[in-house]
Amino acid sequence: MMSKEYNQMHEKLVxxxxxxxxxxxxxxxxxxxxxxxxxxIDINEFTKLKLQTNEVKKYKKEAxxxxxxxxxxxxxxxxxxxxDQLITEVAKITVKGLPTDPWYKRLKNWHNxxxxxxxxxxxxxxxxxxxxxxxxxxxxxxxxxxxxxEKIQNIATPSPVSGDTxxxxxxxxxx
Amino acid sequence: MSxxxxxxxxxxxxxxxxxxxxxxxxxxxxxxxxAKVVVGKVTSKKFNEMMSAxxxxxxxxxxVKVFNDE
Numbered sequence: 001m002m003s004k005e006y007n008q009m010h011e012k013l014v015x016x017x018x019x020x021x022x023x024x025x026x027x028x029x030x031x032x033x034x035x036x037x038x039x040x041i042d043i044n045e046f047t048k049l050k051l052q053t054n055e056v057k058k059y060k061k062e063a064x065x066x067x068x069x070x071x072x073x074x075x076x077x078x079x080x081x082x083x084d085q086l087i088t089e090v091a092k093i094t095v096k097g098l099p100t101d102p103w104y105k106r107l108k109n110w111h112n113x114x115x116x117x118x119x120x121x122x123x124x125x126x127x128x129x130x131x132x133x134x135x136x137x138x139x140x141x142x143x144x145x146x147x148x149x150e151k152i153q154n155i156a157t158p159s160p161v162s163g164d165t166x167x168x169x170x171x172x173x174x175x
Numbered sequence: 176m177s178x179x180x181x182x183x184x185x186x187x188x189x190x191x192x193x194x195x196x197x198x199x200x201x202x203x204x205x206x207x208x209x210a211k212v213v214v215g216k217v218t219s220k221k222f223n224e225m226m227s228a229x230x231x232x233x234x235x236x237x238x239v240k241v242f243n244d245e
Contacts, residue, residue, distance in 0.1 A: 018223055018242070020222060020223050020226040021222045067217055069206065070196055072207075072211060072214045073195075073200055073206070073210075074193075074195075074196040076209075077192055078192075079213070
């Protein structure tokens with residue numbers, strides 16, 4: 001059977017079943033009481049001291065502060081979420097709003113970056129051809145031209161002597 | 176440690192607002208100026224009213240009621 005003698009701290013701190021702040025104050029009191037018991041403090045003296053009006057007020061104030069800090073922490077969480085969303089949206093708008101370069105600048109960028117390999121090979125070939133044209137005599141230049149023409153013709157119409165009996169060109173000739 | 180708390184620790188499952196707020200306080204939280212303005216002055220009366228409204232709303236569509244005398 002429950003003892004009829006108990007301290008009135010709950011009644012002092014919690015005014016009704018809807019007094020949530022009072023319940024938090026009572027939790028703070030109970031945590032302190034537990035610490036006091038663990039430290040070996042005389043619990044009757046502790047309770048007598050805590051039942052004083054100024055101590056009860058102190059618990060209520062602490063509860064209000066705890067509620068306040070908790071609500072502020074929740075608010076900061078929501079603020080952070082909204083800030084992150086705003087940053088994402090602003091970044092999207094900024095990227096969309098950036099001015100696009102005119103066609104000649106984009107061509108220059110494409111020439112210098114995107115197709116650098118292909119364009120580089122073309123220019124290397126052109127420079128080699130210029131050197132041959134400048135340094136070689138007329139006969140050698142003519143030979144180079146003939147050789148290049150022959151290569152291009154071979155690519156367009158491969159010779160049947162090459163032995164590729166399955167090529168499309170050979171089939172056409174056979175037909 | 177439950178699977179729920181394990182997933183939340185690993186960041187696989189998102190923590191609730193209460194858990195996030197609690198984590199902040201446990202780490203030694205200092206409220207921002209904006210949060211102070213948003214929350215304003217909190218009194219026991221205001222908090223009790225807020226909790227009553229919140230618990231009524233929670234109990235509306237749940238079988239297990241909280242802070243309910245019935």
